[in-house]
Amino acid sequence: MKQKRRWPLILAITLNGAILIALFWSFHVYVPTASNAPVQAELISGSGPKATPAPAPAPAPKAIQKPSPPRPSAAQQAAAAEAKATARKAEEKAHQEAAARAAEEKAAAAQAAKEKAAALARAEAKQSAMAAKQQAAAEQAKAEHAKAEHAAQQKAARQAAAEKAAEAKAAAAKAAEVKAAAETARAAALKKQMAEQTAKAEEAARAKALQRQLSEAKAKAQAEANLAAARAQQAAENQRLIGLFAQKIRTQVYNAWNTNFSAALSCTVQMELNPQGQIIGQPRIIRSSGNPRFDQAVIAAVQAAAPFAPPIGLSYDLYKEVNLKFNAEELNHG
Known part of the structure; x- marks a missing residue:
C-alpha cells in the first residue's frame, strides 16, 4: 500500500527534473563567436546620386563579448508553464497524499495507542479486580475470624453475666426475704398505729359531730325563735x-x-x-x-x-x- 503511494511522488520528481533540464538547455544553446574583420556598411539615399563614400579609418578592434542567451519562444514558455503547473499539481497531490498518509498513520497510531491503552486498562482492571478479590477474601477471612472471636467473647460474657445474675438473684432473694420480714413488721406496727389513730379520729369525729349537731340545733332554734319573733312583729305591724x-x-x-x-x-x-x-x-x-x-x-x-x-x-x-x-x-x- 505504501509502495503504491510512492509512485506518484517519484513521477513528480522525475517530471520536475526533466523540465528543469529542458529549460536549462533552451537558455544555453551554442552561439558562434564574431570575427575580428571589420564590417563595412553602405548607406543608400533615395534623394540624390550615389556618392562614393570616403574611405573610413580602420575601426579599432572590439572586445569579444559573451552573447546573451536568446529569449525563449511563446511555445517554450507555455510548455514550461504547463510543465511547471503539472509539476505543481503533482507536488500538491503528493503533499495531499503524504498528508493523508500521515493522517492515516496518525489515526492508526492513535487507534493502536487506544487499543494498547484499553488492553493495558483491561489488564490493570483485571489485576485490580484480582487484588480486590484477594483483599475481599482476606477481609472476609479477617471478619470471620473477628466474628468468631466476638462470638466467643459474647459467649464468655453471657456466661459471666449469667453467673453474676444468678449471684445477684440469690442476693436479691435473700435481701427480699429480709425486706419482706421488715416490711411485715413495719406494716403490723403501722396497722396498729393506724387503728389507734382511726379510733381516736372516729371518737373525735363523733364528738365533733355531736357538737356540730348541738350547735346546729341551737342555731336552728334561735333562727326559728327569731323568725317567729319577726313574724309576730310583722303580724303586729300588719295589724x-x-x-x-x-x-x-x-x-x-x-x-x-x-x-x-x-x-x-x-x-x-x-x-x-x-x-x-x-x-x-x-x-x-x-x-x-x-x-x-x-x-x-x-x-x-x-x-x-x-x-x-x-x-x-x-x-x-x-x-x-x-x-x-x-x-x-x-x-x-x-
Whole structure:
C-alpha cells in the first residue's frame, strides 16, 4: 500500500527534473563567436546620386563579448508553464497524499495507542479486580475470624453475666426475704398505729359531730325563735297598719254620711280594692242590720268616700279585701 503511494511522488520528481533540464538547455544553446574583420556598411539615399563614400579609418578592434542567451519562444514558455503547473499539481497531490498518509498513520497510531491503552486498562482492571478479590477474601477471612472471636467473647460474657445474675438473684432473694420480714413488721406496727389513730379520729369525729349537731340545733332554734319573733312583729305591724287603714276608711265614710238612723242599727260591708285603693265592683253587705234602707245608705256612703289611699308598708294581699262594721250611732255622730 505504501509502495503504491510512492509512485506518484517519484513521477513528480522525475517530471520536475526533466523540465528543469529542458529549460536549462533552451537558455544555453551554442552561439558562434564574431570575427575580428571589420564590417563595412553602405548607406543608400533615395534623394540624390550615389556618392562614393570616403574611405573610413580602420575601426579599432572590439572586445569579444559573451552573447546573451536568446529569449525563449511563446511555445517554450507555455510548455514550461504547463510543465511547471503539472509539476505543481503533482507536488500538491503528493503533499495531499503524504498528508493523508500521515493522517492515516496518525489515526492508526492513535487507534493502536487506544487499543494498547484499553488492553493495558483491561489488564490493570483485571489485576485490580484480582487484588480486590484477594483483599475481599482476606477481609472476609479477617471478619470471620473477628466474628468468631466476638462470638466467643459474647459467649464468655453471657456466661459471666449469667453467673453474676444468678449471684445477684440469690442476693436479691435473700435481701427480699429480709425486706419482706421488715416490711411485715413495719406494716403490723403501722396497722396498729393506724387503728389507734382511726379510733381516736372516729371518737373525735363523733364528738365533733355531736357538737356540730348541738350547735346546729341551737342555731336552728334561735333562727326559728327569731323568725317567729319577726313574724309576730310583722303580724303586729300588719295589724296596726290594717287598723289604721280601716280607721281611715271609716273616717272617710263618716265624712260622706249625711242621714240619721236608729243608733241600734249596724251592718258589715265587704269591699274589694285594687292596688290604688279604688273599689272593684259593688260593695256587699255580708251581715245585714235588718233594715235595708240603712244597709243601702251605708253602701252609698262607702262608694262616695272611695277611693282610699293604700297604706304604706302593707302588702296588697292584706288590704285587697276589706270587711268593715258600721253602726248608726258612730255614723250619726261621725
